[in-house]
Amino acid sequence: MFNRQPPRPAELPQTEAAATRQLSLRMRPRRNRADAWTRRLVAENRLSTDDLILPVFSLDGENRREPVASMPGVERLSLDLLVGHVAQAVELGIPAVALFPVTPNELKTPDGAEAANPDNLMCRTIRTLKGQFPDLGLIGDVALDPYTSHGHDGLVRDGVILNDETVEVLVAQALAQADAGIDILAPSDMMDGRIGAIRDALDARNHQLVRICSYAAKYASAFYGPFRDALNSGGLLKGDKRTYQMDPANTDEALREVALDLQEGADMVMVKPGMPYLDIVSRVKQTFSVPTFVYQVSGEYAMLKAATANSWLDNDKVVMETLLGFKRAGADAILTYSAIEAAKLLRQMRG
Numbered sequence: 001m002f003n004r005q006p007p008r009p010a011e012l013p014q015t016e017a018a019a020t021r022q023l024s025l026r027m028r029p030r031r032n033r034a035d036a037w038t039r040r041l042v043a044e045n046r047l048s049t050d051d052l053i054l055p056v057f058s059l060d061g062e063n064r065r066e067p068v069a070s071m072p073g074v075e076r077l078s079l080d081l082l083v084g085h086v087a088q089a090v091e092l093g094i095p096a097v098a099l100f101p102v103t104p105n106e107l108k109t110p111d112g113a114e115a116a117n118p119d120n121l122m123c124r125t126i127r128t129l130k131g132q133f134p135d136l137g138l139i140g141d142v143a144l145d146p147y148t149s150h151g152h153d154g155l156v157r158d159g160v161i162l163n164d165e166t167v168e169v170l171v172a173q174a175l176a177q178a179d180a181g182i183d184i185l186a187p188s189d190m191m192d193g194r195i196g197a198i199r200d201a202l203d204a205r206n207h208q209l210v211r212i213c214s215y216a217a218k219y220a221s222a223f224y225g226p227f228r229d230a231l232n233s234g235g236l237l238k239g240d241k242r243t244y245q246m247d248p249a250n251t252d253e254a255l256r257e258v259a260l261d262l263q264e265g266a267d268m269v270m271v272k273p274g275m276p277y278l279d280i281v282s283r284v285k286q287t288f289s290v291p292t293f294v295y296q297v298s299g300e301y302a303m304l305k306a307a308t309a310n311s312w313l314d315n316d317k318v319v320m321e322t323l324l325g326f327k328r329a330g331a332d333a334i335l336t337y338s339a340i341e342a343a344k345l346l347r348q349m350r351g
């Protein structure tokens with residue numbers, strides 16, 4: 001019996017004991033892991049560049065490049081430089097980018113009116129990138145926090161985040177982006193009823209093909225910190241977002257949120273953050289069978305980069321392992337600040 005086993009690789013110690021302690025096992029799951037080619041054949045999930053969405057931060061002005069201190073490798077770029085950065089994503093085959101303009105603090109007001117200005121940085125970013133890359137998908141965030149002087153995603157009165165009044169402004173923001181040429185609107189504000197209101201307004205304005213990817217299950221998370229640094233909105237934020245973003249304790253509530261947004265016309269739904277919420281991704285995908293996106297947010301990126309910068313973790317391996325984890329949970333697409341490095345690694349793996 002022992003003699004018929006293939007010779008062991010030289011580096012593995014062979015002991016006499018191995019010959020005498022044979023278990024009588026008919027099933028040995030390790031057989032399917034024995035060679036790289038078998039592992040490839042039996043792999044259940046695979047990450048592809050087609051799954052990746054790159055978030056980018058745009059700046060006013062020209063030839064401006066500002067690193068985000070808490071997100072090593074991520075830069076805020078003026079539109080002339082952003083075009084070069086996005087060209088790299090396009091060349092690698094990344095299907096879409098998610099746009100986050102950095103609004104100068106002097107344009108931020110309590111009512112976030114700049115959000116609906118048809119010439120704001122967001123709309124200029126959309127027009128510039130659509131002009132350069134007509135076949136690239138553009139995803140536009142819909143929420144007021146980049147534009148409000150108090151850093152909240154909605155209008156505030158007496159310390160309360162107003163729902164219905166906010167939805168009205170979000171609709172105007174969404175229409176401005178649609179008129180500028182956005183492909184997918186991604187409301188990340190968590191107001192009730194905004195998906196239906198935005199859908200109706202889009203259709204009334206002949207934007208039937210503009211898609212809505214709802215941040216349906218967005219949690220009140222501490223992992224958004226570095227993103228708020230990138231947009232200079234964290235320092236402004238008064239209080240927290242727990243009256244509109246979800247409680248990290250809840251799962252069933254995420255399913256109710258997703259069900260409502262689908263009824264209201266969402267084409268895709270998003271779970272956010274990613275790594276601590278894989279159970280939500282899995283339940284949403286299994287329950288609804290709709291395109292389910294996940295956002296590996298700024299704090300997840302910062303956490304991995306901090307560890308890899310110290311050589312505590314292997315960067316390339318943990319990037320790919322975390323992204324594969326999203327696929328395993330059921331995600332159809334992943335927003336990740338690692339999209340370019342992951343696409344490069346995927347290209348190398350293919351040879």
Ligand SMILES: NCc1[nH]cc(CCC(=O)O)c1CC(=O)O
Pocket residue numbers: 141143145153188189223224225226227228296297298299
């Ligand atoms: N509503 C805006 C918005 N859209 C995406 C993120 C976070 C993304 C990230 O952390 O990478 C946030 C921040 C927030 O809700 O405070």
Ligand SMILES: [Mg+2]
Pocket residue numbers: 190191192193216257260261
């Ligand atoms: Mg909701």
